[in-house]
Amino acid sequence: MPTIFGMPPQVLFGQLSLGLINGSFYALLSLGLAVIFGMLNIVNFAHGAVYMMGAFCAYFLLNGIDLPIPWWMAGHFSLMNIHFGSHLSFWWALLLAPIIVGAIGMFLQRVLIARIAGLDHIYGLLLTFGLAAILQGLFQNQFGSSGLPYEIPDGLSGGHNLGFMFLPNYRAFVVGASIVVCFATWFVIERTKLGSYLRAATENPSLVRAFGINVPLMITLTYGFGVALAAFAGVLAAPIYQVRPLMGADLIIVVFAVVVIGGMGSILGSIVTGFGLGIVEGLTKVYYPQASGIVVFVIMAIVLLIKPTGLFGRAA
Amino acid sequence: MVDAANEPLLNVVNLEAWYGESHILHGVNFNVGKGEVVTLLGRNGAGKTTTLKSIMGMVAKRRGSVHFEGKETIDQPSNNIARAGIALCPEERGIFASLDVRENLLLPPVVRPGGLGLEQIFELFPNLKERLTSQGTKLSGGEQQMLAIARILRTGAPFLMLDEPTEGLAPVIIDQIGVTIRRLKERGFTILLVEQNFRFAASVADRYYVMEDGRIIDAFSAQNLEANMDKLHTYLGV
Ligand SMILES: Nc1ncnc2c1ncn2[C@@H]1O[C@H](COP(=O)(O)OP(=O)(O)O)[C@@H](O)[C@H]1O
Ligand SMILES: [Mg+2]
Numbered sequence: 001m002p003t004i005f006g007m008p009p010q011v012l013f014g015q016l017s018l019g020l021i022n023g024s025f026y027a028l029l030s031l032g033l034a035v036i037f038g039m040l041n042i043v044n045f046a047h048g049a050v051y052m053m054g055a056f057c058a059y060f061l062l063n064g065i066d067l068p069i070p071w072w073m074a075g076h077f078s079l080m081n082i083h084f085g086s087h088l089s090f091w092w093a094l095l096l097a098p099i100i101v102g103a104i105g106m107f108l109q110r111v112l113i114a115r116i117a118g119l120d121h122i123y124g125l126l127l128t129f130g131l132a133a134i135l136q137g138l139f140q141n142q143f144g145s146s147g148l149p150y151e152i153p154d155g156l157s158g159g160h161n162l163g164f165m166f167l168p169n170y171r172a173f174v175v176g177a178s179i180v181v182c183f184a185t186w187f188v189i190e191r192t193k194l195g196s197y198l199r200a201a202t203e204n205p206s207l208v209r210a211f212g213i214n215v216p217l218m219i220t221l222t223y224g225f226g227v228a229l230a231a232f233a234g235v236l237a238a239p240i241y242q243v244r245p246l247m248g249a250d251l252i253i254v255v256f257a258v259v260v261i262g263g264m265g266s267i268l269g270s271i272v273t274g275f276g277l278g279i280v281e282g283l284t285k286v287y288y289p290q291a292s293g294i295v296v297f298v299i300m301a302i303v304l305l306i307k308p309t310g311l312f313g314r315a316a
Numbered sequence: 317m318v319d320a321a322n323e324p325l326l327n328v329v330n331l332e333a334w335y336g337e338s339h340i341l342h343g344v345n346f347n348v349g350k351g352e353v354v355t356l357l358g359r360n361g362a363g364k365t366t367t368l369k370s371i372m373g374m375v376a377k378r379r380g381s382v383h384f385e386g387k388e389t390i391d392q393p394s395n396n397i398a399r400a401g402i403a404l405c406p407e408e409r410g411i412f413a414s415l416d417v418r419e420n421l422l423l424p425p426v427v428r429p430g431g432l433g434l435e436q437i438f439e440l441f442p443n444l445k446e447r448l449t450s451q452g453t454k455l456s457g458g459e460q461q462m463l464a465i466a467r468i469l470r471t472g473a474p475f476l477m478l479d480e481p482t483e484g485l486a487p488v489i490i491d492q493i494g495v496t497i498r499r500l501k502e503r504g505f506t507i508l509l510v511e512q513n514f515r516f517a518a519s520v521a522d523r524y525y526v527m528e529d530g531r532i533i534d535a536f537s538a539q540n541l542e543a544n545m546d547k548l549h550t551y552l553g554v
Contacts, residue, residue: 199414211424212398231476
């Protein structure tokens with residue numbers, strides 16, 4: 001049987017495809033972080049929580065949701081669980097969950113995050129970290145820590161034998177969808193008129209506003225969009241990793257390392273680094289599995305020593 | 317003091333402004349008539365830039381009254397003030413590094429019909445046409461200044477505020493900017509100019525105000541310039 005650097009191709013490509021899957025999530029999440037950091041100048045520690053909410057949103061859209069509704073009865077308030085039915089497929093969830101979670105994000109930005117604009121980074125860190133803890137706590141309280149199952153959508157079950165490996169259709173779809181969304185985001189930011197407003201407002205928001213552009217509205221929409229990207233990733237993740245309250249908390253630590261490696265705020269950097277590090281992780285699992293859990297952090301340390309602004313970052 | 321002859325386009329009354337706790341403008345009063353070129357003179361730190369930024373709504377804490385075309389704008393955010401027809405060419409030019417020249421030029425939205433078309437802009441600033449795909453900050457200082465002026469001419473705003481447009485530029489380029497300002501005046505633009513370069517200001521201005529410590533301390537018209545020369549030298553410390 002042929003081998004590649006001593007590994008059977010089935011094993012190598014299997015891990016590579018897993019690495020690409022992880023890379024897809026790293027890329028979508030770090031891209032959202034980069035977009036938010038550029039416009040709002042905050043590191044959004046709530047990003048893992050909104051990713052998780054995207055996955056739960058898909059779950060609710062498919063299975064309905066029980067919501068505690070305040071009820072006035074016999075002279076006092078009580079909470080009553082009411083079931084809201086819903087049977088919307090994965091495809092609807094892929095469209096609706098980012099919109100719903102993005103809207104929640106915009107609400108949080110308007111009522112909370114906008115208040116710390118211009119203050120030291122530590123305030124943004126504490127606020128979004130606190131938000132993440134509250135959101136994750138609420139879901140843990142309601143659903144415990146174990147995962148809820150979410151089926152692979154009908155059209156995407158099964159897979160193809162490529163000869164050198166077996167490629168599950170859904171994994172191929174996740175990688176493809178992530179590449180398309182990342183590229184579309186890059187295109188809008190770097191190549192369109194709307195993108196030129198975003199880039200200019202990142203550099204000098206008060207001057208852009210003095211040209212007649214509603215920068216505060218742009219900031220809210222940008223936060224909503226960054227959050228929607230994370231929710232989109234959450235929906236994509238639901239059939240692979242199950243739907244768990246802490247699914248984002250686990251992932252986001254690695255994503256922050258990805259962001260540091262790529263360079264804070266760089267659009268292209270976050271996409272390339274996200275996919276690249278997913279692949280590096282996959283290869284490490286094949287050739288030196290003991291290190292697969294830490295390889296990203298080792299790379300982060302090395303990059304920080306050699307180029308503290310990150311691979312694609314500009315000096316501040 | 318001399319004031320605008322006709323109904324002023326811009327009327328500033330008791331304008332005060334703060335940066336944090338520092339009180340910078342202490343009641344600024346002046347006006348600009350339609351079609352005039354008015355120059356604010358004053359030493360470094362007198363509050364000229366702060367005056368322009370306060371009119372533009374870019375200073376968070378401000379008080380007093382700024383009427384533009386008869387409407388109060390002091391309580392408006394800067395995006396609304398821009399939409400009302402006031403355009404700023406900022407100190408240091410404010411060219412965006414992450415945008416190319418074309419994007420920089422097209423960035424400010426059109427707020428009113430009657431702005432210059434791209435053809436007319438390239439007629440005024442032929443250099444820009446050749447550099448459309450260059451990164452904005454790769455242009456020479458003079459070209460950046462032209463780009464900074466050009467982009468607000470597109471918007472149709474009838475009132476332009478130019479903050480030290482000649483600063484750090486070579487004499488030929490300063491002349492070119494002078495020609496541009498006179499042409500803009502002929503086209504009916506109203507211009508509020510902040511200048512340290514007194515000789516340049518003298519070549520374009522109808523009236524002058526002198527600022528010191530956040531107040532207007534003197535005013536005179538172009539005809540009385542010669543008579544006020546000595547005073548001016550004292551004010552400006554030149
Ligand atoms: N962003 C700022 N924060 C605090 N103080 C400022 C700021 N900008 C200007 N100042 C102060 O306000 C005063 C007026 O400045 P400015 O309006 O820029 O003067 P000018 O344009 O006439 O040189 C100066 O004392 C300056 O130090
Ligand atoms: Mg100044």
